[in-house]
Amino acid sequence: MNKHHDEVTAPRYGMVIDLDKCTGCGACMVACMTENNVPFKENETNKLDSIAWMRIFKISNREPFPKADMVYLPRPCMQCDGKHIGHPPCVSVCPATATDYDQGSGIVSQIYTRCFGCRYCMAACPYLARQFNWWDPHWPADTKKYLSPDVSPRMRGIVEKCSFCYHRLQRAKDRAYYEGRDTVEEDEYQTSCTQACPAGAITFGDLNNADHEVHGLKNDPRAFRLLENLDTNPKVYYMTGKKWVRQACDYHIKDEAAKTKAKPEQHG
Amino acid sequence: MKLDRRTFLTLGVGAAAGGALGISFTPLPWKMTDDGSIWTQNWPWTPVPPTGEVSERETVCTLCPGGCGVSVRKVGDRCVKIEGTKGHPVNKGGICLLGLSGLQFLYGPSRVHGPLKRIGRRGEGNFQEITWEEAIAEVAEKLSAIRNAGRPHSVACMTGPARGTVPALFTRFMEAFGSPNVFSNQDSWDTHRQVAKVMYGVDAYPGFDLENASLILSFGSGLLDGWGSPVHMLAGYGESRKSSARPQTRIVQVEPRLSLTAAKSDEWVAAKPGTEAALALAMAHVIIKENLYNKNFVAFYTRGLTDWTDENNRPQVGFARTVLENYSPVKMAAITGVDPQTVERLARQFAKAERPVAVCGRAQGDQAGEFHTFLAVHALNALAGNINRPGGVRIKAADDEAPAWPLAKGDSTSRAGLKRPRLDAVPVRRYPLAENLPHTFADAVLKGEPYKLEVLLVAGGDPGYFLPASSKVKEALTRIPLVVSFSPVYDDTAMFADYILPDHLYLESLRDVPSPPGLATCVIGLARPVVDPVYKTRHAGDSVLEIAKAMSGSVAASFPWGDYEECLREAMGDKWGDMEDQGYWKEQAAAPSWTETFGTPSRRFEFCPDLPQGGGRISVKPKAWVAQPLGDPKTHPLVAVPIQSMRLENGTMGAPPFVVKCMPDTVLEKDWLVVEVNPRTAKAYGIGDGNKALLSTSLGQALVMVLHDEGIMPGLVGVPAGLGHVGYDRFLRGKGANYHALSGAVEDPVTGNDVAWGVYASLRQA
Incomplete structure (x- = not known):
């Protein structure tokens, strides 16, 4: 069984976000909200209780005017593989198996009706990618009419997060099956944010498939991942030519190289 | 049976053991826990979106002048998602956050559901529903009375954008009616055009x-x-x-x-x-x-x-x-x-x-x-x-020629009216390039000079929010006896209207989308209905036609078309074929x-x-090295400058709920507007990061939160533009402050347009 899962042909979907192209315009955030029936409420300025699967962070270099610089960093769920594939931090702590690692796509799921809202996964996620529904969502006027039947609206008391638009993969698989194919083409399955991005900063595809653009991009010398030191092994890569941005995206300590070298690897 | 201590204990222990055993074997508690958790997640108010046949419809977005092609995904007769049209010459498949949020206008709480008549005070937003027949008849009757009294010039119209057939119909209506007072937005592209006129000798937007x-x-x-x-x-x-x-x-x-x-x-x-x-x-x-x-x-x-x-x-x-x-x-x-x-x-x-x-x-x-x-x-x-x-x-040949319609009919009333001076006094001798100066509108109305304004038709542009010194504009709106708005949403101006004759939203109607500004190649889009009108709205073009027809004589005779679609086809001429086939017409000519x-x-x-x-x-050397903002630097030593971003506003529509939701907390904190100040400047005024402060200009003041930001030049206060609305819905209304209410117009010495890039301001810890 394990052999089957470890086959290199199983897709591992991932994303590469070019921070040098990203203009922080916010299209990815709203593209995600409209695709995934994300609710909205009157006051969304407390970002800790504001639900956004895709969120844009502003990072500044903290230099004084006019040397100041900034970049925007869009942050979906990192869809971590975990140190040992299939064990992302959130999946390991979920007592209800409400979040799971799909060996067939590498996507970390969130099953709303299983979740009972303990929020262990939120504590475990180092990327703040998960959000809790403190209230029942409310759709004012006739806005219920625009809800998509492809994604279940959530209810109070559960956690939700980015699914890499899993329903789009299901749709693409259905089509492939219907047409007698056993693979999904690169352009058949793209997330809503990737599709919307006006600057083309997001690339999405199968990291294991050499024909997909992400396969090459992830090995670009400008590519890196968020908090790589934590060994969460994310499937979302970022690219930038700015050194200060790469440094701001991970924990760094003084004389890090020397210290980590001296430290024996811990087990247990 | 005698119940002694021993029996009692035996029975008690037995019952407890039996109970425990029973609980372990009966599925009831597990079933109840499971049911309980499912039940608490299946509230009747958690919607289950209905499924249906999926289809894609293409149209053009009109929420800003960008002219992007959009595809709307429909499930049954519901629109569920807006996406950028792949291969469209303008947006190439991309889309912005405002365009993505379009369905929140279509189905959302900011929409006007049918024709309304004001029953409360101006600006209170208290309206009564009326029928379309009543609305058209009452507006036409009031306009006829003014015209018959020989005062057609006392009616003004704000068309919002200057280009497109809908503004052209309103302009035509004013011409036939007999008023010179047509105002449209003045933007940087108009300045480019004025420059093109004198430097290149070409009357077109470069x-x-x-x-x-x-x-x-x-x-x-x-x-x-x-x-x-x-x-x-x-x-x-x-x-x-x-x-x-x-x-x-x-x-x-x-x-x-x-x-x-x-x-x-x-x-x-x-x-x-x-x-x-x-x-x-x-x-x-x-x-x-x-x-x-x-x-x-x-x-x-x-x-x-x-x-x-x-x-x-x-x-x-x-x-x-x-x-x-x-x-x-x-x-x-x-x-x-x-x-x-x-x-x-x-x-x-x-x-x-x-x-x-x-x-x-x-x-x-x-x-x-x-x-x-x-x-x-x-x-x-x-x-x-x-x-x-x-x-x-x-440098293009004019792509925005007036529609090829026959000339509007005139009579003695309209000819006399058109000879009267405009409210903004254009043509102004000092400003030979000026075509219209909307920033002077409020002063002209409040002074009642050169004559009293009796009616204002607002076809777009939300002047009550966007014109400089907007609180003065709102005061002017309360002084005009009749204000008619054609806005599909409760924008700030509509809140002051006597009648709202709501237009369809772009997703429900047919209209041309003028070529977006700045493009090297002209692309005229066609917005087409992708869904039946959700509410009792009517195309603004049709509303004008009907008002004109309800007024007899030369006004009615100037509008020979049966409906808006007919005059749109006529206006587009030989471009119509391409527009109907592919949704846009694209210029093929190479640059001369x-x-x-x-x-x-x-x-x-x-x-x-x-x-x-x-x-x-025109002297190359300007009179002053730096255009001065409004106010006195002695009392207001800082300069407030507007911050514009796609995450705030684009075009003249207020932000829909998703856009407000995506605003960063460096722009809005609860209902507080957050202003950017360089730490050096803020410290000089003793205002810490995140402190509340009073931002004052000579025109008004606002309570704001101060954000220390190294990205802004010392001495400036960056004020996010696009907030502080009085209209729209509870997701936008009352949040932040309106930059346009704090800032006033500064006239350019050559064109006479408002070119204020900032306003003198002061900050005080609150």
């Missing part, structure tokens, strides 16, 4: 072929903040960074604040605000002094660079001499704050670049610009000779050659142009 430029020198244009056609700009930017090691286009951004555009550019030049003209001319100084200009173009296709003698044999001072004598980089450094070495380096880069282009029009370009800045920037482009060449300025480009009397580009109607020569 475009910029930025995709093919190798160097873009932007004088404050928010190229990635919603300038021009926003998604088109972002797509071009992404394309230019395709090979990340070497961007195909180098971008230099001149701006006093680290805007998004400044951060994404290759070089940010933090010049003092309002000094763009001085900087551009300092660069021209270097280019001329070092002989770096395009000799062929300048020698054969321009006039006025060197001294010359005019038709009357009088010697004239050329552009070169004026610039060489007055605009050295060293002298300008004191004004612009940019060191001479940087100016020299940038000037050389610009002149030596293969396809350089200089652009202007501050931030989103939705406000008219200082004429001298625009002259200087176009002069730079001429020095580089990059006109009607790939990657340069594109230099010999055919210029329409000036000399058939050359004019470095020192004349004003029309004998207005005299």
Whole structure:
């Protein structure tokens, strides 16, 4: 069984976000909200209780005017593989198996009706990618009419997060099956944010498939991942030519190289 | 049976053990826990969206002037998602957050559901539903009464954008009715057009072929903040960074604040605000002094660079001499704050670049610009000779000609009315280029001069929010006896209206979408209904036709069409076929050659142009080095400048709930507007990061939260624009403060337009 899962042909979907192209315009955030029936409420300025699967962070270099610089960093769920594939931090702590690692796509799921809202996964996620529904969502006027039947609206008391638009993969698989194919083409399955991005900063595809653009991009010398030191092994890569941005995206300590070298690897 | 202690304990223990055993074996508690958790997650108010047949419909977005092609995903008869149309010439499949949120306008709480008549006080938003027959009849009757009394000129109309068949129908209505008082928005593209008129001799909006430029020198244009056609700009930017090691286009951004555009550019030049003209001319100084200009173009296709003698044999001072004598980089450094070495380096880069282009029009370009800045920037482009060449300025033949309709009919009333002076006194002798000056509207109404305004028709543009000194505009709105709004949503102006005759939303109606600003190639879009009207709304074009028909005589006779669609087809002429087939019409003509480009009397580009109607020569040298903002720097020592971004607003629609939701907490905190201040400035006033403060200008004040930000020049206060609405829904209304209420108009000495780039302000800890 394990052999089957470890086959290199199983897709591992991932994303590469070019921070040098990203203009922080916010299209990815709203593209995600409209695709995934994300609710909205009157006051969304407390970002800790504001639900956004895709969120844009502003990072500044903290230099004084006019040397100041900034970049925007869009942050979906990192869809971590975990140190040992299939064990992302959130999946390991979920007592209800409400979040799971799909060996067939590498996507970390969130099953709303299983979740009972303990929020262990939120504590475990180092990327703040998960959000809790403190209230029942409310759709004012006739806005219920625009809800998509492809994604279940959530209810109070559960956690939700980015699914890499899993329903789009299901749709693409259905089509492939219907047409007698056993693979999904690169352009058949793209997330809503990737599709919307006006600057083309997001690339999405199968990291294991050499024909997909992400396969090459992830090995670009400008590519890196968020908090790589934590060994969460994310499937979302970022690219930038700015050194200060790469440094701001991970924990760094003084004389890090020397210290980590001296430290024996811990087990247990 | 006697119940002794032993029996009691035996029974008790037995019952407990039996119970425990029972619980372990009966599925009931597990079933109940499971059911309980499912039940608490299946509230009847958690919707289950119905399924249905899936379809895709294409149309054009009209939420801003960008003109993006959009595809709407439908499930049954519901629209569930808006996406960018793949392969559309404007947006190339991309889309912005406002366009994505379109369904929140279609089905959302800000929409007007049918014709309304005011029953409460002005601005209170208390309306009563009426039928369309009543609405049209009552408005037509009131208009007829005024016209029959011989006062047709006392009716004014604000069309919002100037282009498109719907504004054209309103303009036509005013002409047939007999009023000269038609106002439209004045933006930076109108200033470009005024400059094109005198420098190029072409009466058309110029475009910029930025995709093919190798160097873009932007004088404050928010190229990635919603300038021009926003998604088109972002797509071009992404394309230019395709090979990340070497961007195909180098971008230099001149701006006093680290805007998004400044951060994404290759070089940010933090010049003092309002000094763009001085900087551009300092660069021209270097280019001329070092002989770096395009000799062929300048020698054969321009006039006025060197001294010359005019038709009357009088010697004239050329552009070169004026610039060489007055605009050295060293002298300008004191004004612009940019060191001479940087100016020299940038000037050389610009002149030596293969396809350089200089652009202007501050931030989103939705406000008219200082004429001298625009002259200087176009002069730079001429020095580089990059006109009607790939990657340069594109001077187009007029693509926005008035629709080819037969002339409106007139009678003695309309002819007399049209002869009356306009409320803004245009044509103003001082401003021979001025076409309409909407910023003077509120003063004219409040003074009642030259006559009292009786009716205002508002077809778009939300003047109650966007005009400078907007609190004064709102006061003016309460003084006008009859205000009729055609807005599909409760915008700020609609809240002050007596009648709202709600237009369809773009997703429900057919209309032309004029070519987006800044594009090198003209693309006229066609918005087509993708869904049946959700509410009892009516196309604004049809509403005008019906009001006109309800008024007999020459007004009705000027509108011979059965409905709006008929007059749209007629207006589009031979473009209609393409528009119907592919959703847009795209210009095919190549750029004219230099010999055919210029329409000036000399058939050359004019470095020192004349004003029309004998207005005299425009001096390259402005009266003041820096355009002054409104107010007194003694009492208000700081300068508040607006911050524009796609995450705040684009076009004239207020932000829908998703856009408000995505606003960062560095813009809005609860209901507080967050303003950016450099830490040095904030500390000088003793205001800590995150402190509340009172922001005052000579026109008003607002409670704000202060954010220390190293990205803004000391002495400035960055005020996010797009908040502080009184209309719309509870997701937007009452949040933050309106920059336009704090800022007032400053007239340009040449065009008379409002060109205020800031306002003197003070900050005090609250």
